[in-house]
Amino acid sequence: AQKVTQAQTEISVVEKEDVTLDCVYETRDTTYYLFWYKQPPSGELVFLIRRNSFDEQNEISGRYSWNFQKSTSSFNFTITASQVVDSAVYFCALSEASTGNQFYFGTGTSLTVIP
Amino acid sequence: DAGVTQSPTHLIKTRGQQVTLRCSPKSGHDTVSWYQQALGQGPQFIFQYYEEEERQRGNFPDRFSGHQFPNYSSELNVNALLLGDSALYLCASSLEASGRAYETQYFGPGTRLLVL
Numbered sequence: 228a229q230k231v232t233q234a235q236t237e238i239s240v241v242e243k244e245d246v247t248l249d250c251v252y253e254t255r256d257t258t259y260y261l262f263w264y265k266q267p268p269s270g271e272l273v274f275l276i277r278r279n280s281f282d283e284q285n286e287i288s289g290r291y292s293w294n295f296q297k298s299t300s301s302f303n304f305t306i307t308a309s310q311v312v313d314s315a316v317y318f319c320a321l322s323e324a325s326t327g328n329q330f331y332f333g334t335g336t337s338l339t340v341i342p
Numbered sequence: 343d344a345g346v347t348q349s350p351t352h353l354i355k356t357r358g359q360q361v362t363l364r365c366s367p368k369s370g371h372d373t374v375s376w377y378q379q380a381l382g383q384g385p386q387f388i389f390q391y392y393e394e395e396e397r398q399r400g401n402f403p404d405r406f407s408g409h410q411f412p413n414y415s416s417e418l419n420v421n422a423l424l425l426g427d428s429a430l431y432l433c434a435s436s437l438e439a440s441g442r443a444y445e446t447q448y449f450g451p452g453t454r455l456l457v458l
Contacts, residue, residue, distance in 0.1 A: 231384075262446070264449070269451060270430055270432075270451055270452045270454070271449055271450065271451040271452065272385070272432065272434075272449035273449075274446055274447075274448060274449075277446050318384055318385070320384075326398075327390075327397070327398050328373065328375065328390055328397075328398065328436065328445065328447070329375075329387045329390065329398055329400065330375070330377075330385070330387060330434075331387070332377075332384030332385045332386075333384050334382075334383055334384050335383075335384050
């Protein structure tokens with residue numbers, strides 16, 4: 228079974244629009260971490276954020292914000308006022324206490340921001 | 343502060359050959375993980391090395407093996423290459439702080455392997 232599901236395969240938005248990338252996870256652990264990474268065409272995964280299962284506070288960093296809801300097992304990522312430089316593939320990942328430092332990645336969402 | 347580096351950037355091999363990929367972790371990191379990313383997919387965990395030993399392994403055959411050196415750098419070896427091994431191979435490093443797991447992993451640019 229897929230531990231991390233990113234149902235949106237591709238999204239296109241016009242510059243300055245807001246966009247939300249969905250992430251749904253599955254785990255039986257009570258201790259786990261969730262991550263978002265950005266993968267530009269160059270291929271390198273760039274770390275964006277880490278949240279632990281005990282902290283459901285939403286987080287904002289500039290134009291980026293994250294909404295963590297344990298009740299729906301979701302960890303969604305919103306980009307406000309999107310820019311062309313935001314075009315990339317975005318991955319959500321899960322790490323569980325029971326499986327150590329192994330990361331489970333979703334299949335990614337390809338975001339295209341049209342100027 | 344040097345990030346994670348990998349070599350080579352690109353590689354072309356034929357079926358049945360063997361390949362070695364190399365990774366140097368981010369400065370100060372002691373744990374290295376390897377991932378395989380097929381086209382259009384998310385990275386899949388191959389294995390993780392800590393204190394020069396394979397600590398954890400994903401669902402990959404024994405054709406995939408690795409090594410970690412005293413300076414924390416690592417190699418990924420793949421024997422008897424198959425066409426399906428064509429992928430981007432990503433190395434990630436992290437710091438095993440006080441034995442805690444699930445530390446943030448920082449990724450290198452990857453090695454693109456094409457098997458013909």
